[in-house]
Amino acid sequence: MKEIEHLDEFYQRKFNRIPEGIHQENGHFNVFRLMPHNGDKTKPSPYKRRDFYKITLMIGNSTIHYADKVIDIQKQALVFSNPLIPYRWEHTEGINTGCFCVFNQRFFHQYGNLDQYEVFQANGTHVFDLSDQQVEKAAELFERMFEEINSDYIHKYDVIRTVVFELLHFAMKTQPAMNFSKQLRNANSRISVLFLELLERQFPIDENHPVISLRSASDFANQLNIHVNHLNRALRETTQKTTTQIITERILEEAKILLKQSVWSISEVAGALGFTEVTHFNNFFKKHLQISPLKYRNV
Numbered sequence: 001m002k003e004i005e006h007l008d009e010f011y012q013r014k015f016n017r018i019p020e021g022i023h024q025e026n027g028h029f030n031v032f033r034l035m036p037h038n039g040d041k042t043k044p045s046p047y048k049r050r051d052f053y054k055i056t057l058m059i060g061n062s063t064i065h066y067a068d069k070v071i072d073i074q075k076q077a078l079v080f081s082n083p084l085i086p087y088r089w090e091h092t093e094g095i096n097t098g099c100f101c102v103f104n105q106r107f108f109h110q111y112g113n114l115d116q117y118e119v120f121q122a123n124g125t126h127v128f129d130l131s132d133q134q135v136e137k138a139a140e141l142f143e144r145m146f147e148e149i150n151s152d153y154i155h156k157y158d159v160i161r162t163v164v165f166e167l168l169h170f171a172m173k174t175q176p177a178m179n180f181s182k183q184l185r186n187a188n189s190r191i192s193v194l195f196l197e198l199l200e201r202q203f204p205i206d207e208n209h210p211v212i213s214l215r216s217a218s219d220f221a222n223q224l225n226i227h228v229n230h231l232n233r234a235l236r237e238t239t240q241k242t243t244t245q246i247i248t249e250r251i252l253e254e255a256k257i258l259l260k261q262s263v264w265s266i267s268e269v270a271g272a273l274g275f276t277e278v279t280h281f282n283n284f285f286k287k288h289l290q291i292s293p294l295k296y297r298n299v
Contacts, residue, residue, distance in 0.1 A: 004049045004083075007104060027107030029160060031145040034058070034098040047088035047261065048204060052104045053114065054081040055167060057138050060096030064089050064127065071127050076135050078128045078171050080119040084197060085126070086204045099142040101164070111161050117168055122196035123239070128171045141167045188234035195220055195235065199247065203254050205272045206262075215251070215274040217243035252288055255281075259297040266293050 007028060008018045022028050034056075047065060056079040064071045064079065065088040073079075076098075081087060083105075108114055118124035130138060144163050148156045198220055202212040214220055220243065221228040232243050239246065251273055258269045270281030270293075285293045 004051050006050075007052050007102070010050065010052070010102070025106070026157075027104050027109060028052075029101065029103040029107050029149070029157060031099065031101040031142065031149055034096060034100060036097050047086060047257065048206075049083060049086040050081065051083050052102050053083070053120070054100060054102050055079070055164070056081070056100040057098040057135070057142055058096060059098045059135065060091070062089060062091045062096060073127070073129075076130050076132075078130055078138055078167075080126045080128075080168075080171070082114070082120040082126075084120075084122055084200055086200075099139070099146075101142070101145060103164070107157075108161065112165070117172070119168060119171060121193055122200050123193065125175065128174055130174065134174060137170060138167065141170065188237050191224065191226065191231060191234040192238040194224055195231065195243070196246075198223055199250055203250070205254055205258060211272050212251075212274050215247065217247070220247075248288065252285070255285060255293070256296065259293055266297075269293065 005013075007022055011018045011022070019030070057076075058073055058079060059076045060073075061075075062073045064073070066085065105114070114120045119126060141163055145160055148159045148163070153159070198214060202214060205212065214223060217231060218228050221231045224231065228243075235241060235243050235246060241249075255269060255273055258264060258272065259266075262269070264272070266281070267278045270278045273281065275281040275284070282292055285291075285296070289296065291299075
């Protein structure tokens with residue numbers, strides 16, 4: 001596994017070529033159509049973090065694997081991917097069509113902060129199931145992107161930025177208002193988002209990012225420059241879980257991924273996850289999952 005996929009690596013993997021101007025100072029944007037294909041003949045995308053943003057209109061069956069959950073798209077959805085969250089996308093049975101656009105942070109430099117929106121936050125909503133009518137609206141917005149990017153208009157990328165924001169707000173408005181009433185309006189919400197960002201930045205574990213550095217509630221509290229009790233209260237209010245619960249769940253998810261997808265020994269997995277003794281890791285894993293790491297790997 002590799003820690004992160006860069007834009008040029010994405011182009012090489014997806015299209016076997018790297019376009020000119022990909023590293024321009026004012027950022028990069030591109031939009032593509034998803035070609036129909038038989039899902040069972042395609043390879044799933046690798047599980048990793050990307051250093052770019054991606055918005056996908058998916059029509060068809062597919063499965064998205066995150067660290068803490070698996071989401072099945074049965075018919076059609078709008079999916080927001082960001083540099084913070086690693087994922088793996090697997091196309092299942094059926095013909096998949098749609099569109100997707102990719103862009104980096106520099107593309108929106110001085111035009112807005114993408115991370116303020118829930119669709120690009122660590123604990124936000126990233127997959128939006130769409131009705132047939134909503135698919136038509138989303139497809140119209142993508143068609144506007146295609147029209148602009150193929151035009152000779154000197155300010156076409158300014159227009160595209162507005163269309164991306166329109167697509168972003170369109171998705172958020174498809175959800176009940178209550179889902180978005182807890183935006184970053186108070187200190188506890190801000191603390192929770194910062195904590196989750198710090199937590200996710202430590203993953204996925206691989207040879208280039210071989211060990212996590214923050215494992216305890218006090219580690220995170222020190223990093224955030226707040227008292228550990230303050231962190232615990234903030235997370236309890238916003239997630240209904242303790243700091244230790246959240247850290248434990250995330251370490252367990254990464255442990256399961258490493259045990260199934262890497263060739264590392266149990267001892268190497270334990271060390272990567274911050275356990276000084278492999279027996280401590282074995283006890284931790286078995287306590288929470290009622291199975292030893294070795295048995296889990298061999299199931």
